[in-house]
Amino acid sequence: MGIQEIATVTGLSKSTVSRALRGMSSVADTTIDQVRRVADELGYVPSSAAAGLATGRQRAVGVVVPVIDRWFYVKALCGVDAELRRAGYDLVLYNLGGPRGDRDRAFRRSMLRHRVDALVLLSLVLDETERAELELSRHPMIVIGGPAPGLRNVGVDDVVVSGLAVDHLHGLGHRDIAYIGGQDEDGMNVAVPYLRRDGFVEAVQARGLTLPDRWLLDGRFSFAGGAAAASALFAGGDLPTAVYCASDEMALGVLLAAQRAGLSVPGDVSVMGVDGHEYGATVGLTTVAQDPVAQGRRAAQVMIAEIDGAAPVSLPPEPAHLVIRSTTGPVRAGR
Amino acid sequence: MGIQEIATVTGLSKSTVSRALRGMSSVADTTIDQVRRVADELGYVPSSAAAGLATGRQRAVGVVVPVIDRWFYVKALCGVDAELRRAGYDLVLYNLGGPRGDRDRAFRRSMLRHRVDALVLLSLVLDETERAELELSRHPMIVIGGPAPGLRNVGVDDVVVSGLAVDHLHGLGHRDIAYIGGQDEDGMNVAVPYLRRDGFVEAVQARGLTLPDRWLLDGRFSFAGGAAAASALFAGGDLPTAVYCASDEMALGVLLAAQRAGLSVPGDVSVMGVDGHEYGATVGLTTVAQDPVAQGRRAAQVMIAEIDGAAPVSLPPEPAHLVIRSTTGPVRAGR
DNA sequence: GTGAAAGCGCTAACAA
């Protein structure tokens, strides 16, 4: 049931069996074959605890998420997972469980238990204590999503993202553009919403457009929130000709609200989002797409390299690009 | 940096420190306090590998998913996670990576490495070899979602689910009901789609309704698939008065298709789904809701109990209930 | 209430 059994059955020593099992080149091919065969017959299952204890490497990386059920996190998780799987690493998922989750305990209790060799933090903002605690653990770590003080991150440049969106709308002749953003209370990196909004405001002002306060709306980064914000917007007088949403989910909500308000899209109002959510493709939503799966892969690659001793690298922003579909169009003559 | 340091600093023995750290009652309270204080000062972090090796318990459970980015799996994962966190267990995520993922390797390589004490399989159908291999590992295991041969499962009764839907529509006067289902290629338990469809066919026939083949459509369990199937349906002549979808995502697609076809909902056609997807609430989708988070919690509870030696229990079906919103209504007079 | 010592199953020098 352990390496020892195989040793006695084959008449070899534990060490040779261990080496053979790992296919080390210093072992005779015939020996390797024999050991593997016997291992199979015996139904041998390696113990990662023992291996980990002996080597100090767990062959696992931890992924820390503020909450699980958000489009971005799920996609990024997929990417991290794919890369880890390729490299033969296991993935330990640490969910902070939202703002009400007991982060402290989660931190000490598990993440630091030497159970993982590196940490990928999804869009996470840590406070001082948390950072200090993690630093102590000397794990390589990286964050995906918004920038985090003192940690490297892989992610798009959110200011640029908003610039791309405004470019597109402005190019279509839009001068009256509303923004729906806000904060995702359950834990999106607080920086991202600000960056997208600031990028928007900047871009709009750079083009000399006016931006009344009532066109800066809060959609809580959710479908329902986007719908609610847009309903309010559409119910008032003085409509914008375009609505830029800081996420596709909110934009989908805006589309719903427009339909309910009897507004045609893009006839009466153009709508666009950010992300590249699957639903967007089928409803024809124009968006600034990013690739969170690729970001996840990238982060995992970097972590694996550093576990293997590579020097920490700094990372350029990930690409984001405009995907023009059918929810944006030229501003209607007469408006 | 280990238990030994604490021992030398406090002048106690390794064993006492170990006991104190775990708060065992045979240790003097003062000693416990002292040990804990010193541990904190030293920044002690326990090694789960060492503890696992010594005890044979990893305090971790594995969750195996066919793919990650599906609503149901994500929700169930949340539930499992919440319960594990409560109990101080870690969650190791094994993603089979869809049908093209190299399941074999995934199985042997990681899942069985004694890294976890139990396994929660999400909506998974295993082949003989896989089952045999897992059985060998002697882990407690359970599946969430569709029934799986030879394994316990927690999940709704999918035949009943479809019955509830047909009940509702029939009660509104609908006699011409189409069904959109199909298979989710990327790995949903193949049994679930069949059960929902069979439940539908059964219920419809029990009420003496006719069901032409062309009203049994394939929506691939996705938003885009539902939209495509419904577009085809709405483009033909001889419309049903209601469409029952085996998932909310497909139903959302149907809503989109109806809008595009110029059909009013529920005026021209009633639409309903299954699941309880968040988006459904904001668009007003009638559905048969289930609670995958609760199912995840339940599965995790059972696993934890069995790790602690509880006898395997068998589980009653999880509840599912009709949520009537605004996409279903009485069949229009004259139809 | 505490300590000494023997592992848990593997890897990694160091020899041979």
Added chain:
DNA sequence: TTGTTAGCGCTTTCAC
């Protein structure tokens, strides 16, 4: 190419 010998950091009898 293979074997010997120590551990990795913790838990757990068994004594005291």
